[in-house]
Amino acid sequence: MHQSEESMNCDEEQVPKSEPGPGVFECSLCGLRAPCNYYGQKPPNARSIVLLEKCYTMNDPFISQKDRFLTIGSHCSLCNKIVCVGQECSLFYTKRFCIPCVKKYIEQFPEEIQSDLRKKKHQQNTQSSS
Secondary structure, three states: OOOOOOEEEEOEEEEEOOOOEOOEEEOOOOOOEEEOOEEEOOOOOOOOOOOOOOEEEEEOOOOOOOOOEEEEEEEOOOOOOEEEOOOOOEEEEOEEEEHHHHHHOHHHOOHHHHHHHHHHHHHHHHHHHO
């Protein structure tokens, strides 16, 4: 079910081959493309930070300090698709899940997450009908 995490350089760890090019992140759902500086749990220059998941990061373009970074995405823990951290594409609940997998396995998630998704769906329906 999982793709192999073989190689294109994105600094210290390897970026899976499903990437569109060296150092480029692309969300499989919304198509967001962004430069990727690192893939893993311990971004370089971030001292004692250990992320809860292996994720794609980029240097924060708004700050000149090298120890600042933005998390831009990760892999869905169920289908392994590369997804951005945008609310429309994924959510993190102990692991990263793409929204299509969340919808497919909604009954497996806690009631609070199910309720939040119902609210978002209702808001989207209300906005699209106005």
